[in-house]
Amino acid sequence: MIPARRPVPVQAPTEQRHPGSRDLDLLPTLDLLRLINDEDARVAPAVAAALPQLGAAVDLAVDAMRAGGSVHYFGAGTSGRIAAMDAAELPPTFGLSPDLVVAHHAGGAAALDAAVEDVEDDAESGAAEASVLTSGDVVIGLAASGRTPYVAGALGEARRIGAPTVLVSSNPAAEIAAVADVHVCVDTGPEVLAGSTRMKAGTAQKLVLNAFSTAVMVRLGYTYSNLMAGVTARNAKLHGRMVGILAEASGHDVDTCAGVLADSDGDLKLALVRLLGDVDAAAARSALDASGGVVRTALLHLDGSPHG
Template sequence: MSVPPTEERNPHTADIDRLPTLDMLRLINAEDRRVAPAVAAVLPRLAEAVELAVAALRAGHRMHYFGAGTSGRMAVLDAAELHPTFGVGHDRVVAHIAGGLPALHDAVEGAEDDVELGAAAARAMSAGDVAVGTTASGGTPYVGGALRAARAAGAATVLVSANPAAALAPLADVHIAVDTGPEAITGSTRMKAGTAQKLVLNALSTAVMVRLGRTYSNLMTDMVASNAKLRGRQVRMLTQATGLPAHACTTALAEAGGESKVALVALLAQTPAATARRALERTDGVVHAALSDLRNP
């Protein structure tokens, strides 16, 4: 069996243990700089994954992440941020990590090697859903079990790996293979491969949310304002989008029951909050479409 690129020895860092601290950090940073171009090379595949996820979520289905170790933790982190950032229900994008919650802070013995554990995690999936398997090596058995079960259920499948020759690639409708090469410390995939996974998942979920109308321009219209900082961000977003003073935006936000998107449409269309809310309901919550709907009744 071939060795994944992440397990090969990096010739550039062979002397890392004998370098002064600053030189060591420069060497690690030089390796890190290889990650973004490697992600750029797979953007067409990433775009395909975005389209799959948009179609699924728009149709009322779900997206599930599956991973182990660093890859699983990155998936859990990405999914956890979507509710507060974009107001997405916790059950719409779900992350599964081999070993469950304890694996977030400790290695769970044998969990990533358990094919049946992965299959069991995917049993909640149904036709129309999307499964995203994350594994640096591209061969983690837990992820393989999940992708096989997801495919059997009629779900679309995506594999995110750091191995262009990933063993699990045949199980994926889309394989996003970010070739980050050997790690600075051989096999330590929490480094470049982990960074690549974070960049890919952040880009995937953000692009999906934008396509679903969860932003207006580059502003978060659906964030959950659960504290004073975020309530202040709501008002700031409204002032940035409309050019109106903060006091006018605060009033509009109150009239909209604290819903940023309703307040935004009300301010831009100069219409009551109730009218703005109905327009958003007619247009699946997309601000530009709601504004067009109000201007062209």
């Protein structure tokens, strides 16, 4: 007697076979690369379609951080590594305290350098890591398939606590969207190499987090115009960047900018307000304090008119 056939599980779009790449292993090298590149070109338009939801996620984070909360990324595998990279780059770029945007990776630090595939199935681990958060924080889960248990556990616990939740996925029918207040779905479809979500889905997550964290920093006043305003001189390259920012913003020569920066104890925002407002350090510091550290608002405090 032939046993009854079990139903085939419904696959997430990221796990399905791409109909245009079934001869992938037969293609000449250049044609193979063109196929991959053609599929990569679909990612940015897919992100554009999700911008309203991404905007909602940005607003949640800005409101939370203004009220003293923090943002927490949760991901496994490629998703977790992309989250860790984004969080790590914010302190040197914006002078952000490292405890304000934190990445949680399934399996911890050891899983960042080497694949530890079973940890993504541990929903309890995700929930435990989220359990220390408060209702004033924002939790952002990254799961290309939209069904990663580790991420589901974190989002579920965050919702229980009362924290706002966001899911970033590439699956319009993501299972764990049910525990997300906002679902940023970037529908990148099947990968050229079936199931390899480090490709289009991973690229989408990188674009989403780049845009998300940059927009949050702009809204919170960590920039002046399109220039970084919170950089700290942790090495020679960053010191040179700070002097260049001062020169670009103020029109003063490099030597003058370097001198004001040194006299401001390396505080780029203070140096910016001093140069742009043509005031001494005490007046610049008072204006920054009154404006919550936002350079453009500090300049308005000084003379009532916008700069730049």
